[in-house]
Ligand SMILES: O=NC(=O)[C@@H](O)[C@H](O)[C@H](O)CO
């Protein structure tokens with residue numbers, strides 16, 4: 001079997017997605033997600049100008065060899081653009097291999113280790129009453145775990161809290177120019193324990209509550225927050241501090257038993273080395289799309305399993321249904337599965353990317369369709385062209401740029 005066509009499809013059914021479509025001489029097709037929020041066109045060029053010419057004529061069954069060829073053969077290693085491009089190729093090849101075998105991908109990854117995939121949803125509010133309503137809405141949708149994000153008194157916009165414009169319409173955090181958001185860590189550290197207090201008082205002690213500090217704290221501030229949240233027993237505190245400096249987590253780990261989740265911005269195992277071997281975290285967060293594909297993410301989960309660390313694949317709306325589907329096949333198969341983030345997509349996105357996966361009672365299942373179980377409606381995709389979009393930039397009260 002040979003790859004005879006390589007196509008990159010950019011579409012924006014409410015937000016930008018980049019999709020790679022490979023076609024073989026047998027007429028089989030494979031899809032891969034290459035979406036890098038805010039820097040999408042860099043990956044389009046990496047795939048179109050540098051990778052596509054190398055794929056034509058290759059045997060699609062040689063997944064490991066193709067991955068090594070693209071990773072080592074580029075000379076310049078790692079990084080979000082490179083690894084998103086390689087991920088798209090990897091997932092498309094697994095899609096083809098599974099279709100050729102007539103099996104859903106999870107059957108090629110060792111088969112099901114569980115009946116279904118536990119998820120968590122996003123609850124948010126500009127203030128605590130609005131957050132409580134949002135938790136209620138997620139529970140009504142069937143979620144059995146929620147990430148809670150709240151506005152902070154005195155701050156205009158906060159990560160994870162959908163702000164609305166004068167008309168009340170939600171303001172997406174992708175904008176044609178970066179939105180500038182304001183930040184005050186002390187206000188956040190004072191306010192967040194009161195948020196957990198209110199949610200626990202309203203929903204009880206059992207509901208798994210997750211929270212994302214989104215890279216904004218110093219190690220000692222992260223230790224303080226982890227400690228202050230212990231009475232509320234969070235399921236996890238996510239991205240508590242920028243973790244390029246992995247050793248920084250030693251100070252946090254020494255000071256709190258609050259479980260820690262890190263890694264949605266990591267793209268190779270080297271970003272995690274000390275975090276895993278020193279058991280500084282409890283969950284690894286990378287998504288298939290940003291970590292180079294199914295092939296390396298499976299290796300990461302197996303490495304993490306040796307240190308009692310579980311998977312928790314990143315699943316926001318800017319991971320396309322293709323990336324979500326690929327994650328679910330891994331989630332179903334690996335032994336050390338933890339939880340899957342699932343924000344869902346717009347109805348239009350679900351029409352562009354028709355998928356076999358289903359959401360029921362707060363759990364997902366990848367479905368039994370051969371391959372990863374996603375089909376791309378190219379005509380509908382073409383009707384929604386790319387729109388330049390940036391993630392926000394965060395600034396402290398004195399104007400200093402901070403982590404968003
Ligand atoms: O845990 N989820 C997150 O932190 C996400 O909402 C990220 O901010 C976006 O996916 C960045 O594109």
Ligand SMILES: [Co+2]
Nearest residue numbers: 212238239264
């Ligand atoms: Co996050």
